[in-house]
Amino acid sequence: ATPTAVMVSTGKGATQGVLIKGGAALEMARNVDCIVFDKTGTLTKGEPSVVNTKLFQNIALKVFFTIVASAEANSEHPLAKAIVEYAKGLSAEEPFEQQQVEDFKAIPGQGIQAVVMGKGLLVGNQKLMSENGVSLPLEASEQLKDVEVLARTAVLVAVDGELTGIISIADPIKPEAPAVISMLKLMKIKSIIVTGDNRGTALAVAREVGIRTEDVIAEADPKAKAERVKELQSAGMVIAMVGDGINDSPALVAADVGVAIGAGTDIAIEAADIVLMKSHLEDVVTAIDLSRKTFSRIR
Ligand code: ADP
Ligand code: MG
Incomplete structure (x- = not known):
């Protein structure tokens, strides 16, 4: 040519x-x-949105999302934005209160870690959990399969080393x-x-x-x-x-x-x-x- x-x-x-x-x-x-x-x-x-959440510890949904969204507000990741949006919409008349976040760190390809309300927080995928020694209860492994088969992304949340919840996020x-x-x-x-x-x-x-x-x-x-x-x-x-x-x-x-x-x-x-x-x-x-x-x- x-x-x-x-x-x-x-x-x-x-x-x-x-x-x-x-x-x-x-x-x-x-x-x-x-x-x-x-x-x-x-x-x-690339327009992910939260579709459901399963908790494995005794924690109120609003408290759970206050902790998670406070940390994710520091992340640019689309999944983080979906979580923050969802937390804001959880109670429209009383939006979640951004908590102080310390030691925030993004781990590319895995998720984030931070300290929020004095608790060590990990939010991300299975690799993030396994690399930090967080074990998955049977109930959680079953939930993961259910989420993944629907082509959704499972975001795992550990608080002080214990798996606390799984947020299911859909992106058509x-x-x-x-x-x-x-x-x-x-x-x-x-x-x-x-x-x-x-x-x-x-x-x-x-x-x-x-x-x-x-x-x-x-x-x-x-x-x-x-x-x-x-x-x-x-x-x-x-x-x-x-x-x-x-x-x-x-x-x-x-x-x-x-x-x-x-x-x-x-x-x-x-x-x-x-x-x-x-x-x-x-x-x-x-x-x-x-x-x-x-x-x-x-x-
Ligand atoms: P992709 O290759 O699908 O675009 P990324 O490399 O950006 O994905 O992220 C890989 C995985 O890491 C995500 O699917 C998610 O499980 C996890 N991850 C990364 N950042 C975050 C975050 N801020 N919050 C939750 N999970 C995250
Ligand atoms: Mg991409």
Whole structure:
């Protein structure tokens, strides 16, 4: 393709809301044979909301959410925002009182820890619990299975080392996701999910969008996401990574083509080669089509 043709295609992409940062990205996109999708905010809408809560200790729901939301107010994570919103709505006439939070720490890919009302608090996934020596009562393990099979995320809460509650959070898939995955299949492009979320939830989302069980990578922190991309590359595949979060940026950089969701975080957008300005998954196909058309020359 001539430089002019590349310029014309890049411009065409831009008018369709597909921002391609340079000719190299446009050229590489046609070679992609595997796409690694982040789950939260990429395959799902990224609009999580609390659907139910199960408590395992004798604590009032309002006190429970006051402690948890006070700590989560310090986090930028979408799950944290969902929890704070829910806590605010619990009693509209008497909103929860933000408590003083000490020693707040975010653990990427796992959750948060803090001291609230003099109590040691852990909020996050199973890995966070196991790494801090919090054991799960049988009742909790059963609840986890029930939550995950519904493609929901289980947020576990431990107070002073005791598992105190499980908050179930739903984040529906983007309506176009299943069609995009099947379209990619027709284009002979394999789709994989990589997520920091737990395996049960990841499998349920995979089932909903039409990705095979063996193509699900769960409980991956930001570094692990990038490592999996590199592994796939060393198996000889050309990889596009689609993601929206800070936690995806190392993988976006590692991929042959990094694709950021426009509604995602600035860091992901900076790390990517292509930005889907409309945050529409179909535009992954638009980008590849554009690349194929630009670089398939008639001999
Ligand atoms: P994803 O790869 O799905 O976008 P992240 O890497 O951001 O997910 O987070 C992975 C997991 O870590 C989440 O599914 C959640 O279980 C846990 N987690 C991270 N941050 C928080 C938080 N602030 N509150 C509760 N859980 C969290
Ligand atoms: Mg995400």
